[in-house]
Amino acid sequence: MSHQHNSAPSPFRQPRAVWAVAFACVVSFMGIGLVDPILPALSVKLHASPSQVSLLFTSYLLVTAVAMLITNLVSSRIGPKRTLIAGLVLIVIFAALAGSSHSIGGIVGFRAGWGLGNALFIATSLAVIVASASGGFGGAIILYETALGIGIAVGPLLGGTLGGISWRGPFYGVSVLMFIALIATITLVPKTPRPAERTSIAAPITALRHRGLLIMSLTAVFYNWGFFTMLGYAPYPMHLSEHKLGLVFTGWGLLVAIFSVAVAPRLQRRFGTAKTLYANLFLLAVVLAVIGACTNSPKAVIVAVIVCGAFIGINNTLTTQAVMTVAPVPRPVASASYGFVRFIGGGLAPFVAGKLADHYNIHVPFYAGAAAFLIAIAVLATGHRILTEAERAADETAAEQRPGTAVGEIVAVGRTGTANGNAPIVVALDAGPSADAVTAAAAELAGHLNAPLELLHVHEIAVVGDDAVDRESYEQARAQVQRRLDELAARGVAAAGHVLRSVADHGHAGSLIAEHARSVHAQVVAIGGPSHGGVAHLLDGSASQRLIAEAGCRVMVVPPGPEPAERAATTV
Incomplete structure (x- = not known):
């Protein structure tokens, strides 16, 4: 036996173009929890009710949902780099405008423009990193995972720090950081080729005719309903300053990142996607019900929110994996279909939660969110056979066909x-x-x-x-x-x-x-x-x-x- 010793390239030894996009990804992922620490401050300083403040999520996510239908169409016509730049420009402009606004209605409107930019950005950023990375496919994925972890964990901390100075701070902070990323992307990222085939605007909609994709997307609707109910309303019963809220959601973000990247794959291998999702959604329902029952106990809400991060991380990864497993359409089309449907759930949830809180009390939105997780289980169960069959690797060579029915096909x-x-x-x-x-x-x-x-x-x-x-x-x-x-x-x-x-x-x-x-x-x-x-x-x-x-x-x-x-x- 002879041996050849070669050291694998480091995933962090990459061209400057990759680092430019990775930096932008970090800032983009920060946006998930960046505004949470300032939600109570916005409510007080702009004389807005929590239900009005929650519209920051609604406008952002609903526009993102609709924009998912056109991201592939735009990218296939102008190329990934130009699509990425367009998204960054919109984020820079609308984040700055949100910070300059004097009313909650203005911020809600500018967050809609921010959502359009984010949709264009997230649709192309990972693909651009993979295309530009010198450390191979694995190195690119590891780098993107690192950006995800840093962004989700640091976002709330930065939001709390800047929010402690002024509620405008997080918005201006995103604008400045994304402007730096924009300049780096323009100057460092080489021109990327357009896809060989143009995607039609109708492709993501028609793809939902496939039962497996539709079921997983509807499951994600109810999952996102509960998730964004927690994200939009949990800060209020904690009664914490911007700094302390930032620390709480930093703990939440750390668990999201760790469980998304490191734990979810292990659970999937051991128990399968369907069983893991059933258990995870049920535990999310329990956590949200605990928050609903303990809104008078800030410590209980804090612990529940942080713990919730673990289940959110698992669900994000496995739901996306399940979508890609069952979807008999190209990956970009499946992503667009899934994103369109799931972001609708995330956008509507804060609005409905606000109405429930106004008409009843703050307990009710969380109970409704817990019910949404249980409904997600019921919806997922209707596609149990499709998902489990898609997971099962074929033992013999299949008849020639386009892939899309099974992992391991x-x-x-x-x-x-x-x-x-x-x-x-x-x-x-x-x-x-x-x-x-x-x-x-x-x-x-x-x-x-x-x-x-x-x-x-x-x-x-x-x-x-x-x-x-x-x-x-x-x-x-x-x-x-x-x-x-x-x-x-x-x-x-x-x-x-x-x-x-x-x-x-x-x-x-x-x-x-x-x-x-x-x-x-x-x-x-x-x-x-x-x-x-x-x-x-x-x-x-x-x-x-x-x-x-x-x-x-x-x-x-x-x-x-x-x-x-x-x-x-x-x-x-």
């Missing part, structure tokens, strides 16, 4: 030569430069062992919080496999090619490759080395770790190199 691309009955060598390919090396090494080994090859290319959709991104399009994945098949056919090597769909956490691709290797009784799995972004470093080390642990056969790690003689493969 294996789609046949083609075959060259005739298999001789010997156990195959599974070749795990990605879009990185190591694919040439691993294909050549596997072909050489196939000649020695008189074994056919099974080419397996993972078409991956990574879920980060409540967003998702494709590593590549499905058509590009098929083209990668077909090109390898053509090369092997010219060399007289028998091979079958497949595309395997993965919608899950970072290491899930390794488990799917291992499962396919076991199903075909492979004698060896060949993967690319991590130093150049190969499959072993598909998203992070967990992919290769799971593959090695679960494959049930030898795993050959092939570092890049122009000729087989220049490579020293590691077999484990």
Whole structure:
């Protein structure tokens, strides 16, 4: 056995363009909890009722919802960079106008413009980071997750600090920070190509005809109803200063980030998406009911709000993952459909909660939010079979079709030569430069062992919080496999090619490759080395770790190199 030691590139060693967009992402994620510490102050200083102040969320989210229908249309026509810049410009302008306003109605109106900018920004930021990152797909995702965690955690703290000076502070702060991000994006981010296909404005609406996507989107409506009821009304019964409210929601944000990135994938692997969501939504209902019952106890509300962050983080990740799992449409269309529907729920909730509080008392909105979580469980249950079937990996190669019905679905691309009955060598390919090396090494080994090859290319959709991104399009994945098949056919090597769909956490691709290797009784799995972004470093080390642990056969790690003689493969 020979060994090649290569160190994987750091996800934080990136071009300046990536850092410019990552900084903007941090500021964007800050907006989730930035205004919460100043809600009571706005109510007092602008002589507005809590229900009027809650319209800050309603205008922002409803405009974001409608804008989700056009984000793909805009991006496919002017390109991701220009879409990103347009979103940043709108945020800078409307955040500054909100800070300059003298009435709650003015702030509500300017928050609507802010919502339009945010929709354009969030629809393209992750894709731009992935396209510009030099540390591979995994490095880009890790960097985005880091931005998410910092933004969600720091947002309330910054909001509380600036809000302690003036209620206008958080609005001006966002405007200034986003202006810095705007200049950096304009000067540092290279021009991005337009998508090959233009998206129609009707595509997100027509996609809702698919029952699985519709059910998951409606589940998200009721989930967001409860979530934004908590976010919009929990600050009032705490009776805290802006600084202390900022600290409370910083604790909440930390749990959102940690449980979204680190805990949700583990729960999904152990219990499955559906079971985890049922339990999580029920616990959210309990927490909101506790807040409703204990509005006279600030300490109880504080603890409940912070704990709520853990369940919010889990739900954000797993609901988005479930949407991408069941949606039989391209990822951007599924994201737009889902965003449109779920933000409607988030926008209407604060408005209705305000009316309930005005007509009854402050307990009632929280009880209504708890009921919304329970309704979400009931809606999700109507699609239980669709979701569980979509999660189940196929054991045999499926008939050729566009992916969209199952995580782990294996789609046949083609075959060259005739298999001789010997156990195959599974070749795990990605879009990185190591694919040439691993294909050549596997072909050489196939000649020695008189074994056919099974080419397996993972078409991956990574879920980060409540967003998702494709590593590549499905058509590009098929083209990668077909090109390898053509090369092997010219060399007289028998091979079958497949595309395997993965919608899950970072290491899930390794488990799917291992499962396919076991199903075909492979004698060896060949993967690319991590130093150049190969499959072993598909998203992070967990992919290769799971593959090695679960494959049930030898795993050959092939570092890049122009000729087989220049490579020293590691077999484990």
